[in-house]
Amino acid sequence: xxxxxxxxxxxxxxxxxxxxxxxxxxxxxxxxxxxxxxxxxxxxxxxxxxxxxxxxxxxxxxxxxxxxxxxxxxxxxxxxxxxxxxxxxxxxxxxxxxxxxxxxxxxxxxxxxxxxxxx
Amino acid sequence: xxxxxxxxxxxxxxxxxxxxxxxxxxxxxxxxxxxxxxxxxxxxxxxxxxxxxxxxxxxxxxxxxxxxxxxxxxxxxxxxxxxxxxxxxxxxxxxxxxxxxxxxxxxxxxxxxxxxxxxxxxxxxxxxxxxxxxxxxxxxxxxxxxxxxxxxxxxxxxxxxxxxxxxxxxxxxxxxxxxxxxxxxxxxxxxxxxxxxxxxxxxxxxxxxxx
Numbered sequence: 600x601x602x603x604x605x606x607x608x609x610x611x612x613x614x615x616x617x618x619x620x621x622x623x624x625x626x627x628x629x630x631x632x633x634x635x636x637x638x639x640x641x642x643x644x645x646x647x648x649x650x651x652x653x654x655x656x657x658x659x660x661x662x663x664x665x666x667x668x669x670x671x672x673x674x675x676x677x678x679x680x681x682x683x684x685x686x687x688x689x690x691x692x693x694x695x696x697x698x699x700x701x702x703x704x705x706x707x708x709x710x711x712x713x714x715x716x717x718x
Numbered sequence: 719x720x721x722x723x724x725x726x727x728x729x730x731x732x733x734x735x736x737x738x739x740x741x742x743x744x745x746x747x748x749x750x751x752x753x754x755x756x757x758x759x760x761x762x763x764x765x766x767x768x769x770x771x772x773x774x775x776x777x778x779x780x781x782x783x784x785x786x787x788x789x790x791x792x793x794x795x796x797x798x799x800x801x802x803x804x805x806x807x808x809x810x811x812x813x814x815x816x817x818x819x820x821x822x823x824x825x826x827x828x829x830x831x832x833x834x835x836x837x838x839x840x841x842x843x844x845x846x847x848x849x850x851x852x853x854x855x856x857x858x859x860x861x862x863x864x865x866x867x868x869x870x871x872x873x874x875x876x877x878x879x880x881x882x883x884x885x886x887x888x889x890x891x892x893x894x895x896x897x898x899x900x901x902x903x904x905x906x907x908x909x910x911x912x913x914x915x916x917x918x919x920x921x922x923x924x925x926x927x928x929x
Contacts, residue, residue: 618915621924651904664901664910675897677889678925686896686921715920
């Protein structure tokens with residue numbers, strides 16, 4: 600995720616007007632070393648929890664849920680490696696970024712939410 | 719995937735090729751684009767073999783360079799994105815293919831094509847394979863405009879099926895109902911259902927990971 604700060608700022612600015620939920624899916628680059636620790640793909644839900652906490656600690660305060668080991672929700676949304684969806688209150692998809700990292704765009708997502716709120 | 723651009727675009731292509739300044743051989747052949755069912759990326763493809771993964775990746779890269787329509791159509795599905803040179807809008811999947819077929823001819827010296835498939839050793843351990851490539855190419859309008867340089871990156875992700883084949887993942891479209899789910903919270907394990915967040919306010923879903 601290349602704009603954690605932007606995401607957090609957006610959440611703080613809009614959390615009263617929309618329900619935000621982060622879904623921790625799976626590591627995009629298992630085997631990479633981050634902050635001196637080699638990150639592996641989770642093989643148990645406990646490992647996944649630990650990775651998710653690492654992912655959000657100190658950076659993101661969004662309510663966060665864990666996808667299951669089968670990554671079923673990620674697959675249902677084609678969300679790998681990262682992606683934003685904006686839904687209306689009826690649960691209809693009104694905007695989605697293209698999959699990250701090339702398509703990740705917090706500003707566009709925020710604009711889509713504003714358009715939706717203005718309806 | 720169902721694509722039927724061939725028939726729909728034929729008149730457009732004929733008109734373009736008949737234009738006075740149309741460059742010769744700029745896509746004289748109408749690409750055959752039929753349904754691509756399933757996926758067979760390479761001869762004797764073995765999803766657990768690094769060389770096999772590389773071979774299939776390179777095959778698509780060559781297809782790009784050669785304008786081989788069917789593999790290209792397969793790469794550029796709904797989920798794919800490609801940025802054109804400045805002044806042209808970025809397009810996705812089906813649109814890209816339509817634009818490619820109708821408006822532009824690719825001129826891609828193969829040595830300009832750079833591939834980056836990530837770390838195949840990692841790919842083989844996972845239930846999916848991602849193909850991504852950096853490209854540099856020249857797009858030439860069929861109506862005789864100036865060639866345009868373009869570079870960028872595309873990525874397509876395939877999921878391994880129980881029989882070993884790979885399939886492209888599609889997400890729901892704008893206007894579709896969001897797939898419902900219920901997952902445990904990161905801390906504490908309380909279950910959160912998407913349905914519980916709906917009703918009064920819009921919902922923003924942020925998918926991500928650490929790396």
